[in-house]
Amino acid sequence: xxxxxxxxxxxxxxxxxxxxxxxxxxxxxxxxxxxxxxxxxxxxxxxxxxxxxxxxxxxxxxxxxxxxxxxxxxxxxxxxxxxxxxxxxxxxxxxxxxxxxxxxxxxxxxxxxxxxxxxxxxxxxxxxxxxxxxxxxxxxxxxxxxxxxxxxxxxxxxxxxxxxxxxxxxxxxxxxxxxxxxxxxxxxxxxxxxxxxxxxxxxxxxxxxxxxxxxxxxxxxxxxxxxxxxxxxxxxxxxxxxxxxxxxxxx
Numbered sequence: 001x002x003x004x005x006x007x008x009x010x011x012x013x014x015x016x017x018x019x020x021x022x023x024x025x026x027x028x029x030x031x032x033x034x035x036x037x038x039x040x041x042x043x044x045x046x047x048x049x050x051x052x053x054x055x056x057x058x059x060x061x062x063x064x065x066x067x068x069x070x071x072x073x074x075x076x077x078x079x080x081x082x083x084x085x086x087x088x089x090x091x092x093x094x095x096x097x098x099x100x101x102x103x104x105x106x107x108x109x110x111x112x113x114x115x116x117x118x119x120x121x122x123x124x125x126x127x128x129x130x131x132x133x134x135x136x137x138x139x140x141x142x143x144x145x146x147x148x149x150x151x152x153x154x155x156x157x158x159x160x161x162x163x164x165x166x167x168x169x170x171x172x173x174x175x176x177x178x179x180x181x182x183x184x185x186x187x188x189x190x191x192x193x194x195x196x197x198x199x200x201x202x203x204x205x206x207x208x209x210x211x212x213x214x215x216x217x218x219x220x221x222x223x224x225x226x227x228x229x230x231x232x233x234x235x236x237x238x239x240x241x242x243x244x245x246x247x248x249x250x251x
Contacts, residue, residue: 037066
């Protein structure tokens with residue numbers, strides 16, 4: 001039997017297939033969610049069938065923004081619970097999870113392997129992946145390049161936490177001839193500050209942080225978060241699948 005976790009986020013969908021007996025990851029899939037979560041769920045179902053994984057030989061759990069769009073799932077679970085379980089699986093110890101998603105940012109405290117508390121920013125796209133994507137587009141670079149630029153940049157303040165006003169600030173800085181590297185530094189720094197503010201509000205007792213989501217492979221983001229939080233922030237290339245992993249583990 002297989003344990004399948006499907007995490008349909010606002011920007012990307014992630015799938016994890018585990019063996020039921022030893023919880024070893026056998027397959028994983030990353031794809032854009034696109035405009036229709038239902039179509040994404042259908043594509044995932046076909047991908048599973050290509051690997052001879054069906055409702056007859058697996059238990060399927062859905063989570064994330066589009067979890068209700070997976071009609072073949074045996075159950076659905078909130079992403080908070082799944083990200084906590086997935087991070088614990090990957091990190092191997094209690095930690096505070098930082099999940100910078102496409103439309104929200106979540107800070108989750110994991111104690112004894114389970115979620116003990118959380119806080120999230122879901123009122124505004126500031127401090128999220130969408131915020132960074134918009135700013136990168138304004139600078140004419142991709143997400144990987146904005147981190148590379150930021151690492152070379154000098155301090156510049158982007159004061160607005162509203163995406164629309166922050167974009168106007170970036171456009172003004174470009175017009176004033178400020179180097180892209182400095183502007184990129186300011187953009188990333190604004191996200192780091194937002195995450196740290198949320199973390200302070202949560203007031204987790206954990207000494208270790210674990211970064212999940214689409215920025216999990218950014219060494220620069222981990223370094224900047226570590227510096228501001230004054231605590232180690234680790235990650236893992238599989239951390240973008242934390243929600244799907246947690247869903248699969250929920251069998």
